[in-house]
Amino acid sequence: MTVTVRPAVAADSDAIASIWHSGWADGHLGHVPEELVAIRTKESFWTRAADRIGDTTVAVVRDDVAGFVMVVDDEVEQVYVSRDHRGSGVAGILLAEAERQVAANGRDEAWLAVATGNARARRFYERCGWTDGGPFDYPASVERGTLPIPCHRYVKAVTSVS
Numbered sequence: 001m002t003v004t005v006r007p008a009v010a011a012d013s014d015a016i017a018s019i020w021h022s023g024w025a026d027g028h029l030g031h032v033p034e035e036l037v038a039i040r041t042k043e044s045f046w047t048r049a050a051d052r053i054g055d056t057t058v059a060v061v062r063d064d065v066a067g068f069v070m071v072v073d074d075e076v077e078q079v080y081v082s083r084d085h086r087g088s089g090v091a092g093i094l095l096a097e098a099e100r101q102v103a104a105n106g107r108d109e110a111w112l113a114v115a116t117g118n119a120r121a122r123r124f125y126e127r128c129g130w131t132d133g134g135p136f137d138y139p140a141s142v143e144r145g146t147l148p149i150p151c152h153r154y155v156k157a158v159t160s161v162s
Helices: 010-028 034-039 042-051 090-104 119-127
Strands: 004-007 056-061 064-072 075-081 109-115 131-142 145-157
Touching: 004 090, 010 042, 010 056, 010 064, 010 075, 034 131, 034 145, 056 090, 064 090, 075 090, 090 109, 109 119, 109 131, 119 131, 119 145
Parallel strands: 075 109
Antiparallel strands: 004 056, 056 064, 064 075, 109 145, 131 145
8 A cells, every 4th residue: 555645735625624523533522521522513624624734744545535644833733544544554654744744843842632531542652652741631722712621642752854
């Protein structure tokens, strides 16, 4: 299987939103406050995906978007892979690209937040060399500001690119 990693373009927005919507539900339902679940409507993922194209990198397999990452400064904000490509290595390729982007941003350490109850994601990050830095409340963006979400902060040293 050949995986191509490239910056997202507007035409990828629907695929990103679809992957994000289903993946978010898999990793968050039952692990985040109901207030956040109520706000994260299906439509909200399509709006947010279109708004975040500039921060998004996609993995493409046979002309299909198989997954994506969103990186801002030193934070790996989103890592999602379509159900059809889970377990295929796409997530590891995307995470390595996110680490490269954080280093290219001049940072020595990348971080990401994982919902406390999302054991599958936590195991994945640990297998990829990330360290659980402990619990914290992640300020999830919502229309009226932020909503604190119980998470664990995972960190990993990255090599700066000169």
